[in-house]
Amino acid sequence: MVNHTIADARMAAQVLHARLGTDYDKPIDVFRTVQQEGIWLASQPLDAGLYGFYLRQGDATGIVLNKNHPEQLQRYTCAHELGHHVLGHASHLDDEDDVLKPTAASKA
Numbered sequence: 001m002v003n004h005t006i007a008d009a010r011m012a013a014q015v016l017h018a019r020l021g022t023d024y025d026k027p028i029d030v031f032r033t034v035q036q037e038g039i040w041l042a043s044q045p046l047d048a049g050l051y052g053f054y055l056r057q058g059d060a061t062g063i064v065l066n067k068n069h070p071e072q073l074q075r076y077t078c079a080h081e082l083g084h085h086v087l088g089h090a091s092h093l094d095d096e097d098d099v100l101k102p103t104a105a106s107k108a
Contacts (some may be wrong), residue, residue, distance in 0.1 A: 012086045043067040052077040053093045054084040
C-alpha cells in the first residue's frame with residue numbers, strides 16, 4: 001500500500017468535494033456520499049477494537065462500520081474508510097489508532 005500523507009488526503013478530499021459539488025460550509029452526509037460513489041455500506045457489530053474496514057475486491061468496494069459505536073463515531077469512521085477508497089487503497093482493517101490518531105509518517 002502506498003503511504004499517503006495528510007496533504008495527499010486533503011487534496012483528494014478537495015477533488016471529491018469539487019466533483020460532487022458539495023458545500024464546504026455545510027455538513028456532509030457521508031453515508032449518502034458513500035452510496036452515491038457506488039460503495040456498499042453496512043453497519044455490523046464488530047470486535048471492540050475494530051472501528052471499521054474498507055473492502056476492495058476487483059471493481060466491488062464496500063465499507064463496514066462498527067454498529068456498537070455511536071452514530072457520530074460511525075460517521076467519522078465512514079469518512080476515514082471513504083478516504084481509503086478515494087486514495088485507491090486495498091482492503092484495510094481500521095482500529096482506534098488508524099482512525100483517530102494520525103501516524104508520524106502521515107504528518108508530512
